[in-house]
Amino acid sequence: xxxxxxxxxxxxxxRSNARDAELEALRAELAARDRQETAIAELGQGAxxxxxxxxxxxxxxxxxxxxxxxxxxxxxxxxxxxxxxxRAALGANETFLHCDRDGxxxxxxxMLTLLADGPVSFARLEDETRFEAPHLRHFHGIRxxxxxxxxxxxxxxxxxxxxxxxxxxxAEYELAFLRSTANILGEAITRGRTEHALxxxxxxxxxxxxxxxxxxxxxxxxxxxxxxxxxxxxxxGLAARDVIGQPxxxxxxxxxxxxxxxxxxxxxxxxxxxxxxxxxxxxxARRASGEEFPAEVTIAPAGSDxxxxxxxxxxDISARKEAERRLEMREQRFRTIxxxxxxxxxxxxxxxxFCFVGSxxxxxxxxxxxxxxxxxxxxxxxxxxxxxxxAIFAQIVASETGEGHGELRFRHRDGNWVWLEGFAQNLLxxxxxxxxxxxxxxxxxxxxxxxxxxxxxxYDSLTALPNRLLFRDRLVNAxxxxxxxxxxxxxxxxxxxxxxxxNDGLGHSxxxxxxxxxxxxxQGALRASDTISRIGGDEFSILxxxxxxxxxxxxxxxxILDSLAQPFSVEGHELIVTASIGISCFPNDGDDAxxxxxxxxxxxxxxxxxxxxxxxxxxxxxxxxxxxxxxxEQHLHHAIERQQLxxxxxPIYDRAGRRIASVEALLRWRDPNRGLVPPSEFIELAxxxxxxxxxxxxxxxxxxxxxxxxxxxxxxxxxxxxxxSAVQLQQRDLVTTVRSAIEESGISPHLLELExxxxxxxxxxxxxxxxxxxxxxxxxxxxxxxxxTGQSSLIYLKHFPIDTVKIDKExxxxxxxxxxxxxxxxxxxxLAHTLQLxxxxxxxxxEEQYTFLRHYACDLLQGYLFSRPLPPAAILPxxxxxxxxxxxxxxPLDDLLR
Numbered sequence: 077x078x079x080x081x082x083x084x085x086x087x088x089x090x091r092s093n094a095r096d097a098e099l100e101a102l103r104a105e106l107a108a109r110d111r112q113e114t115a116i117a118e119l120g121q122g123a124x125x126x127x128x129x130x131x132x133x134x135x136x137x138x139x140x141x142x143x144x145x146x147x148x149x150x151x152x153x154x155x156x157x158x159x160x161x162x163r164a165a166l167g168a169n170e171t172f173l174h175c176d177r178d179g180x181x182x183x184x185x186x187m188l189t190l191l192a193d194g195p196v197s198f199a200r201l202e203d204e205t206r207f208e209a210p211h212l213r214h215f216h217g218i219r220x221x222x223x224x225x226x227x228x229x230x231x232x233x234x235x236x237x238x239x240x241x242x243x244x245x246x247a248e249y250e251l252a253f254l255r256s257t258a259n260i261l262g263e264a265i266t267r268g269r270t271e272h273a274l275x276x277x278x279x280x281x282x283x284x285x286x287x288x289x290x291x292x293x294x295x296x297x298x299x300x301x302x303x304x305x306x307x308x309x310x311x312x313g314l315a316a317r318d319v320i321g322q323p324x325x326x327x328x329x330x331x332x333x334x335x336x337x338x339x340x341x342x343x344x345x346x347x348x349x350x351x352x353x354x355x356x357x358x359x360x361a362r363r364a365s366g367e368e369f370p371a372e373v374t375i376a377p378a379g380s381d382x383x384x385x386x387x388x389x390x391x392d393i394s395a396r397k398e399a400e401r402r403l404e405m406r407e408q409r410f411r412t413i414x415x416x417x418x419x420x421x422x423x424x425x426x427x428x429x430f431c432f433v434g435s436x437x438x439x440x441x442x443x444x445x446x447x448x449x450x451x452x453x454x455x456x457x458x459x460x461x462x463x464x465x466x467a468i469f470a471q472i473v474a475s476e477t478g479e480g481h482g483e484l485r486f487r488h489r490d491g492n493w494v495w496l497e498g499f500a501q502n503l504l505x506x507x508x509x510x511x512x513x514x515x516x517x518x519x520x521x522x523x524x525x526x527x528x529x530x531x532x533x534x535y536d537s538l539t540a541l542p543n544r545l546l547f548r549d550r551l552v553n554a555x556x557x558x559x560x561x562x563x564x565x566x567x568x569x570x571x572x573x574x575x576x577x578x579n580d581g582l583g584h585s586x587x588x589x590x591x592x593x594x595x596x597x598x599q600g601a602l603r604a605s606d607t608i609s610r611i612g613g614d615e616f617s618i619l620x621x622x623x624x625x626x627x628x629x630x631x632x633x634x635x636i637l638d639s640l641a642q643p644f645s646v647e648g649h650e651l652i653v654t655a656s657i658g659i660s661c662f663p664n665d666g667d668d669a670x671x672x673x674x675x676x677x678x679x680x681x682x683x684x685x686x687x688x689x690x691x692x693x694x695x696x697x698x699x700x701x702x703x704x705x706x707x708x709e710q711h712l713h714h715a716i717e718r719q720q721l722x723x724x725x726x727p728i729y730d731r732a733g734r735r736i737a738s739v740e741a742l743l744r745w746r747d748p749n750r751g752l753v754p755p756s757e758f759i760e761l762a763x764x765x766x767x768x769x770x771x772x773x774x775x776x777x778x779x780x781x782x783x784x785x786x787x788x789x790x791x792x793x794x795x796x797x798x799x800x801s802a803v804q805l806q807q808r809d810l811v812t813t814v815r816s817a818i819e820e821s822g823i824s825p826h827l828l829e830l831e832x833x834x835x836x837x838x839x840x841x842x843x844x845x846x847x848x849x850x851x852x853x854x855x856x857x858x859x860x861x862x863x864x865t866g867q868s869s870l871i872y873l874k875h876f877p878i879d880t881v882k883i884d885k886e887x888x889x890x891x892x893x894x895x896x897x898x899x900x901x902x903x904x905x906x907l908a909h910t911l912q913l914x915x916x917x918x919x920x921x922x923e924e925q926y927t928f929l930r931h932y933a934c935d936l937l938q939g940y941l942f943s944r945p946l947p948p949a950a951i952l953p954x955x956x957x958x959x960x961x962x963x964x965x966x967x968p969l970d971d972l973l974r
Contacts, residue, residue, distance in 0.1 A: 105249065108143075112253040117138040119257060123264040131260070132264050133164035140238050141166050144250055147241040148218070151226070151261075152186045153234040160186050160234060165241075181209040186235040186766055189223035195251040198220035200243055208860040212239070222246040224254045232959050294378075297430050299324050299338070302385060315362035318322065328362055340375060340386055353377055361390065368392045403506075420496070420518075422895060423511035426504055428453045428469055431511055440518050442489030458485035458493055469500065472512060478502040482943040485521065495523040508564070536610040538588055547609035547617055551669040554621045555662050561622075565620055565662040566629045568618035569635070569676035570598075573654045573688045575614035576857035582649060589646045594653065601639040602632070618671070623661065626693060633657050633691035654689035656680055665694045707763060711747060712758055718747055723778055724918065724945035727954055728797070728916060728938040733926065734956060737936055738795035740943045741779040743771070745832065763803045772804045773813050780821035780828065782948055797829040797859065802836035806843065811850045816856070825855030833861050845875060853879040863904060874911060881908045885919020885939070892924040902932045909933070 119139055122132055137149040148762045150168030158247040160183045179287040184207040189196045199220050201213045212218040221239040225232050236258050238246075291311040293305030301324055304316040312328060319325075326473040340353060353375055361371045374389045420441070421434035430448045438444055457465055460485040463872040472478035480500045485493040498516035503509035541548070551567065572594060579587030591614060597607050598616065607619040618636075623629055644651040646747065658680025666672040675694040684693040715721050762768040776798055783796040804810055818825050823908045830851060837844050837860065848858055859880035883904055890897035901917075908915045917929050920939030929937060943954060 079864050089796045092112060095136060109249060111865070112249070112256075115143040116253070116256050116260070117259050121706035122319075123260050123267075127264070129265045129268040130163060130262070132261060134166070136236065136261055137164045137166040140254070140257060143253065144238055144246075145240075146221075146238045148239040150237045150239075151234065152182060152237065154190075155362060159183055163234070168774060168910035173451060181207075181212050182237060182363050185221070185237060187207065189237075190225055190232055192225075195222060195246075195254060196222045197246040197251065201246040214544050217241045219243045222251060224251070224821050226258045226265070227262045228269065230266065230269060231263050233262060246697055256449070288389075291390070291392070292387060293319075293324070293390070294387040295324050296383075296385050297963065305388065310391070311363070311390065312361075328364075329359065336375065340377070341647075358393075361392075370397050400507075420514070420516040422448070422516075423509070424453055424514060424516045427512055427934060428512070439487060440516075441494070448487075456474065456487045458487070461485050467726045469512070472502045473504065475502060478799060483523075494518055495520045519895075534827070539592050541595050541607045542607060544611040544617075545621065547607060547611065548669055550607050551619055551672065554619060555667075555669060555672070558622070558662055559667075563621075564623045564625070564664075564800045565672070566620040566623045566632075567662075567672045567676045568620070568629075568633065568636075568691075569658040569673070569680040570616040570618060571656050571680055571684070573656055573684075578651065579614075580655075586647050586649065590653070593644055593646060594640065594655075597639045597642075598636065601635050617676070626661070629659050629661060629693070630691065633659060633660065637689065637691065648727065656683040656688045658683055658694065659691060660694040708758060708761060710751075711750075712745070712762060712765075712767060715745055715747070716770060720748070721771065722746060722947070723782070724947055725782075725951050726938060726945040727943050727944050727951065729929055729935065731935055731937065731941065732917055733930075733937060735793070738797055738937065739951065739955075740797040740831070740945075741775060741782075741799075743775055755972070757938075759801070763801055766803065767800050768803045769807055772801060773817075775799075775819045776813065777820065780817045783827065784821040785948075786952075787953065791953075792953060794825045795829060795857075796823075797831055799831045799861065800835065800836075805836050810847055811854075814851060814852055814856060815854065818856075826857065826928060829857040829859050831859045831861040831882065848877050863945045878913065880914045880916055880936075882916040882918050883934075887927055888917055888919050888929075889921075891928050898928070901928075905932045905934055 088393050091115055119132070119136055125414060133151040137151055140146065140149040144582055149166075150162060150410045151164040152588055153163045155161045156315075162182070183637050185196070188207055195219075195558070195907050198206075201209060201221070209218070219241055220243055221237060223235050226236055236254060237252065251971050268408045274572040288305070289308060291308035292303060293301060293308050295301055301322055301861050302730055304314075304319045306316075308319075309315055322938075336357075356372050356374050359371055359373050362368050372391045372393055377391070378385050378387060386655065390821055396444040398786050417858065422430055422437060422439050423432035425431045429450055431446045431450075431451050432445075433448045435445075437448065454462055454465070460596045461534065463483065468480045468482050479502070481498070483495060483497050495518070496516045497519040500515075501513045503511060503513055534543060535541065536543045551565075553564045557563075565876050571592070575587065575590075578590060591610070595608065595610065595616070598618070602608060602620075605621060609617045609619075611617050620629065623632075636657065640653055640655050644653055655688050656938045658676045658678065660666060660672045660675035660679060662672055665675045679692045679694040683690050686692065722744050722760050724744055725741055727736045727738060730737050743755060743759070745758055747753050759768070762771055779796050779798050780781040783794065786794055800810070807813075810889070814828075814830070816826065832848075837848075852858060857879040858877060859882055860876070860878055861882045862884040863881040881904065883901055887897050887904075891896075905915050914935040916936040916938060917925075918928065918938045920926055920937050920941045922941065925939075943951070946954070
């Protein structure tokens with residue numbers, strides 16, 4: 077309904093003539109309200125007479141333009157794929173109505189209107205900050221405007237926009253007129269859509285009745301036929317023209333269906349629901365030819381008291397009844413075949429308990445029938461196979477026609493385990509069977525053969541070591557693991573020196589025995605987690621996962637050479653054996669298995685060239701890396717004094733994504749020759765060389781001074797987060813460095829937060845705890861960065877005086893598609909809140925991640941979804957708009973991302 081105008085109170089005629097202008101304005105407003113009421117009445121009349129809703133949109137645009145005396149009016153509809161499209165428009169400038177650029181600006185204003193709780197208006201377009209519309213202003217002279225949402229029962233349809241080429245403030249009664257217009261449009265569109273849906277539904281119903289496999293007939297309270305579909309014609313052999321309008325023929329239903337219909341009508345008239353309705357009943361029916369047939373009938377009521385009808389859905393079940401008869405005949409044959417079969421056959425019920433056991437079961441498994449009947453299948457299944465077997469049966473039972481195949485170990489009556497290969501079919505819903513049918517056979521011999529073949533495929537028969545194929549597979553997996561966890565992998569290639577002389581001179585039998593003994597000594601010199609492989613002849617390869625450094629690799633090689641240096645006693649011969657070893661490592665010498673093997677092989681041949689009985693590290697990549705590292709180290713020494721280091725700042729938002737709670741200072745190195753050097757390339761180097769102490773002090777001081785500058789500019793609530801490396805954390809003067817930075821900048825300590833990693837905190841627990849407590853006593857907040865990726869224990873976590881935990885972005889990246897990652901993140905949030913800690917999620921990049929974190933009440937959010945790290949000048953506008961201030965409205969997330 078249109079909104080009623082607010083009463084106007086006119087001033088008495090006796091007042092001063094100074095009120096004349098005000099009276100004139102009131103008269104103009106009254107006239108405008110009269111025009112608006114007339115327009116609303118005209119539009120409402122059009123809606124009531126059933127004018128097409130889209131035509132009504134055009135009529136509404138014309139009335140708005142005329143009534144509000146605006147230059148343009150547009151009706152926009154939300155498009156199915158997003159965005160908006162024009163459905164009606166009126167204006168003086170035809171180019172304006174068809175310009176794509178104007179359409180985009182209309183869409184921007186329309187979307188703002190949709191997001192608002194009420195009408196949206198602007199008096200001066202050039203002062204507007206909520207959206208940008210330079211084309212409308214400069215090329216079409218638009219100066220002001222207003223918009224309202226057109227709402228339907230199905231949700232927002234779109235928006236109605238009015239533009240003026242004059243600067244004007246739209247009065248409340250004018251906005252009320254726009255709302256009333258939009259309400260009428262919304263009701264008309266709702267009615268149009270509802271009527272269209274009803275027509276479509278009726279057409280679909282007619283189509284279903286016409287094409288259904290059931291005979292459908294409808295009778296009124298006098299049992300006159302009003303509906304007789306095509307299938308009814310086929311089933312009964314009577315044409316619809318001969319039946320509709322005539323009493324239903326009793327001869328078609330010899331077993332009292334007519335009586336059922338009469339009883340249903342009588343119960344309806346008496347106000348008592350019939351139990352016969354909506355139930356599937358089995359009856360006998362008769363065709364026009366006189367042939368009787370079995371059928372299922374369901375009777376459904378429809379209509380009101382005045383036009384109450386009953387519809388019968390009749391399905392010919394002749395074929396099914398014949399199939400049941402044949403199935404019953406086959407059942408006896410089935411039992412006979414089962415009893416004679418040499419394969420095992422059994423039936424289990426829905427609880428997977430044996431309810432039938434074929435006679436061959438005793439031959440296969442040793443049990444008599446009475447020892448299995450009533451017992452659960454899982455009383456005999458091997459515990460390691462139980463879960464997998466339950467999953468197979470759950471899938472089978474869940475489907476009426478489910479089938480499954482699998483292998484399991486079954487306990488023989490003599491106590492041994494036998495392998496069974498089985499096929500199962502769900503016949504629980506078959507009345508003649510009512511069970512899951514199991515057909516199985518003993519495949520123990522085949523499994524043993526497969527086991528031997530698999531062993532031969534992956535293991536060396538002489539030494540029982542993994543062969544080349546298995547070694548390569550493990551190496552590929554080790555490299556993938558090392559890449560994910562940023563650890564090293566070493567590959568060794570070992571060749572027994574002068575083995576050919578021993579093998580040829582003393583015989584192949586002795587040579588084989590020597591190789592077997594070499595394999596045993598290698599196993600004794602290495603860890604259980606290492607892989608030793610005989611790849612052919614006298615050559616062995618060794619995989620060392622998660623190696624720390626080259627010194628560790630060299631130590632392992634020396635241990636191997638020392639173990640081989642002891643004399644071998646083989647078949648009465650004492651032999652002195654040496655070996656040459658080549659070593660390569662990931663990632664320095666190669667990024668894949670093939671490259672690492674080639675490099676280790678090349679290094680092994682270099683060891684032979686240098687005199688054998690030694691180990692050589694692959695040197696080509698190592699030398700290249702050393703040169704590159706040395707140059708990088710020299711440049712980094714001068715980075716601070718040459719002012720090549722700089723800081724960028726990434727905002728950290730509150731849970732709603734509307735306010736900036738703090739910023740994190742992030743180090744950048746802009747080398748004049750290399751450009752922007754990634755932190756991953758120089759931070760580790762700085763830590764290894766100790767330069768991180770000076771760099772860290774510079775970062776801390778610079779960040780504090782920047783924070784003070786922002787405070788002086790009015791951003792007094794802003795907090796600063798600074799990363800502290802593991803090396804800095806172990807420095808005795810860290811507390812002094814932090815105190816100096818705070819005192820020099822003059823900031824409040826509680827506005828500074830220091831971030832440490834889990835691994836750094838756990839390197840020296842006692843000293844770290846002392847330092848953190850001193851910092852906390854100063855008022856500085858402590859955050860644990862990359863939580864969940866280090867080695868901290870939850871038991872130790874409660875001892876650290878920390879305020880915040882930051883969830884590592886590696887977990888966050890997978891929360892929307894990996895249940896494990898989602899569970900970890902939600903657990904960390906709940907754990908932190910239980911310990912009275914705040915939670916920051918870093919690396920938020922998608923709306924799905926944002927929605928997930930808000931659902932689990934994550935306190936603070938940081939990531940590219942909100943902002944990249946920015947220089948101080950670039951981030952300042954974000955801070956000015958999104959920092960909480962007294963009496964400041966919240967900034968919409970869309971504005972912050974703009």
